[in-house]
Amino acid sequence: MLENRQFDNSDIQSVMLDDENSTLIILDQTLLPNEKIFLRLTNQNQIWEAIYSLRVRGAPAIGIAAAYGAYLGIKESKAESYEQLYEDLKKVKEYLASSRPTAVNLFWALDRMETRFKAEEGKTVDEIKNALKDEADTIRIEDEMVCKSIGENALSLLESGMGILTHCNAGAIATAKYGTALAPIYLGKERGYEFKVYADETRPLLQGARLTAWELNEAGIDVTLICDNMASIVMKEGRIQAVLVGCDRVAANGDTANKIGTSGVAILAKHYRIPFYVCAPLSTIDLKCSTGEDIHIELRSNEEVTSKWYEKPMAPEGVEVYNPCFDVTDNILITAIVTEKGIAYPPYTKSLAELF
Structure with missing residues (x-):
């Protein structure tokens, strides 16, 4: 036990x-x-x-x-x-x-x-x-x-007063300390920066609602929880000046696998001309993986979608469910990839290789 x-x-x-x-x-x-x-x-x-x-x-x-x-x-x-x-x-x-x-x-x-x-x-x-x-x-x-180094590099891209959108949880509890995408927010708070963070709930496992919102709230950081389908409206209303996300794998060409829904956020950011930054330690960059098409996407159980968070099932019994854990954000949607060794910009095939 x-x-x-x-x-x-x-x-x-x-x-x-x-x-x-x-x-x-x-x-x-x-x-x-x-x-x-x-x-x-x-x-x-x-x-x-x-x-x-x-x-x-x-x-x-x-x-x-x-x-x-x-x-x-x-x-x-x-x-x-x-x-x-x-x-x-x-x-x-x-x-x-x-x-x-x-x-x-x-x-x-x-x-x-x-x-x-x-x-x-x-x-x-x-x-x-x-x-x-x-x-x-x-x-x-x-x-x-x-x-901490990722946080320092990412903080150089941000200004006090910015509204920042996050997806999933890339904070202290996902790492040894500080986090990746949340590291610049923590470091900024220490230095007097005032950020307004909007945290996507991140369906179906609610890492944004359960983890990011909790973590930032505990740290005294201004955080507002939104449903995933609200990302477009907060961007359109001018509330967001940067998107920060973590990742689970980066291909050699800069395609990035992260929690399901990340690709959609990147498409919205591109439409509204908001910079989309991926915070990635070198250990997540897989130069042996040529493109995002080579990344195996994990499929998880139906219950995560239909019943896990409900007192009663919220979908018809036996309905077919497609529940990929990750999606791949195409490199063309990514403004920069922030690592501990520096910030990589397109073309990523060159800039990522140079970091090694």
Whole structure:
């Protein structure tokens, strides 16, 4: 069973390691905003389920959870040799990688853990295990630094007083700290900027309503929740001067996979001549993926649309449902892609490659 405990709003950290008890601790984002509960995950099945069920979500946070999951997966291994331990790692990696197909950080983090494992060849089993813990810790620490750098770069594109539209949740609880698309909003608040944020509710899982609105409201930031189909009117009324979104994967040509509905927001922003910025750590940029057509889009259960958030089903029983988790925003709709290493502008095939 998972053990629960309340947590303090003053220090939001969504993924943590309790190494002494061989436990991964995550903030259960499916319960927000009504319950603020940490879950203690003690085996691979629980970690897999937490990633699949979006208890831990946001590309960077998924990567951190996967890295710690890989470490915990081999920590208790009885292997006595490098070769035996490597076989255990490969099984753990393959299992955790099957939890979500779209977010590239999941695979990036697991590959990085395997690379570190191989670099430790010749050392004792215990030394290798310690090295993997160190690598997972480094992934978490680096993500905090990356998010702050993204925030600094994105803030250079904004001015105090702007109205900003967000979609889904790319905030502190989706990363190690600060967030990606919300990082400039947090940094701006620290420096006296006054932003007016409009948060799309983000159907069908309501990450904007449950998570972004909660997170910004807790931080004392001016935030207004709107339904997804209200994005056009707030743009037309002149309330929005910039759109900030995160992403789960960026193709080499700048096509970007993000939460379903992002592409529609980008089309609206293009129509109203509002800059549309994607905030993306380099770890989400997949130069091996040529275009958005190569990105596998995850399909999720019918219940998320028909009944999950209702006391009674709100659709006819047995009706066919199409529920893709992500859509792809074409690069022509994206004003700039903001990374920790700088801001990429079209043509993205060139500018993204140069960041590496």
